[in-house]
Amino acid sequence: MVVCDLDETLLNDKKLIPAVNIAAIKAAVAQGIYFVPNTGRGYLTVQDNLQTLGLLQRKNEYVISYNGGAIVENFKNRILQTCVMPFSVVESLFELGIAQGYCVHVYTVDQLYIWNISASEINYLTGRVNQWHETTEPNLNFLQGQDLIKIIFFVPQEAERLALKEQVLAQYTYPLNISFSSDRYIEFNSIEADKGQAAIALGNRLNIKPAEIIAVGDNSNDLPMIRQAGLGVSVANGRKFVKQAADYITAADNNQGAVAEVLRKFVL
Template sequence: MKKKLAIRLVAMDLDDTLLRDDWTISPRVVKAIQKAQEQKVKVTIATGRMPISTRPYALQLGIDVPVITYHGAMVQQVISGEILFRRVIPSALAKKIIGDVLERGMYAQIYLKNRVITSKLTELSEQYARISKVSIEEADLQETISQEPEGVEKILLMAEEAGLDQLTPFLDQRYGDKVHLTKSKPYFLEMTESTVNKGVALAALAERFNIAQEEVMAIGDSFNDLEMIKYAGVGVAMGNARKEIQEQANIVTATNQEDGVAEAIERYVLGSALDLVRRVPEGMTSS
């Protein structure tokens, strides 16, 4: 008899996934997540945001497992703040990258644990601060990096998508084996250490809780969610996700404005529709 599996771990992106366009979580989504947790399903957040920007949402949802931040470069306990995993872009490498992008007139931010630093505060800084609800410091980036012996969690470039798309091949050719390049929004190009992404972090979290890959659901909307969507036994793309993301998922749910996270949890975690969509992750066989 075929063993019936259930979802035991759900990982959700924040922006344009869990959050509505006003950066709040709808009551229906909160209720669905709470019901899943009542049924002993572990629920976490997997985001490109920094921990301090993620924590209020995790507390609102009562999340009691580690959260994935900086696209997987840091995994941290919500309540205690204990860092379980941290991997950085080495300082020498970060300085080279920042030198290249500033030379090309790009707006850049660097991240050091719960600090965000840019060389000159602009309208882009204000826009990011509104979205993330964090304060941004103004300082010389090269000097700041030099004072950090280990390195930085993330480098973020902000510009029109066309400009970022022109710059990406250059950065990929020069640094592609040393950093992981991804987009969380069309106008955000983000860099982390080469070996980390949301998929790698989610796999490590599943292993920590002895949860099989097939028992994991990942929900996201953008390029930085692809690795975890492809890793999960059930990969879910939001209805507002770009076509490239939806094509990689085996479920497309409603949009973030239409409670897409709640719909996915209600149907495939709390409901009985899971067997209709489950796929066997690469490298595994069904039983």
């Protein structure tokens, strides 16, 4: 099984899958390899990518989304596993983000709600996440009773993201998985949800050992799968700390078909 991040890894900077990646993935799948997008995004935002790869609505093919918060079979988008967060925790984080004036995203199992969205954020999301609810509701009361999977803040400065992580870790007793993505977000999940735990869980369902899993990524939220997989890969444009954790670093970056390089070298 190959589990692979999307943004800045599988996708190029134009938000498309390079042709060399498409060809290599289709060849690997034809040989019996599971190719599983493993993303911080919701699974419904991945449908166009699945169609491009020939995996849309396929039985026994899968997506891991929300940083491991959900495992979904592509056929009929059947949800196999979720890791939800207590409403009170998400509500408290929401209040913290709003008080700081951040753009805040809150994810249910199948919906995304955004507060304080900016032109920069709209530009980044368009073509990646085309369905969201922009809201000015001053609280999360309308989401009570729903399964909340993830909450993130758009914090463009890295130093501020790092300081915020330390603040939240000191302030909250509820154990959180806090990660960073796309050099713009700080992301909060249940401690039970990360890309590595989800990859191993899906492998167990499919009788695939960790040693038989390749994980490919570029940023902080990819570290758990890179560390837990049999072969952890950083793309050439990955962050320095990701490269340090990886077993292999591609010569190609996300614009040059880094995923194709991995598949050609280790699979095909």
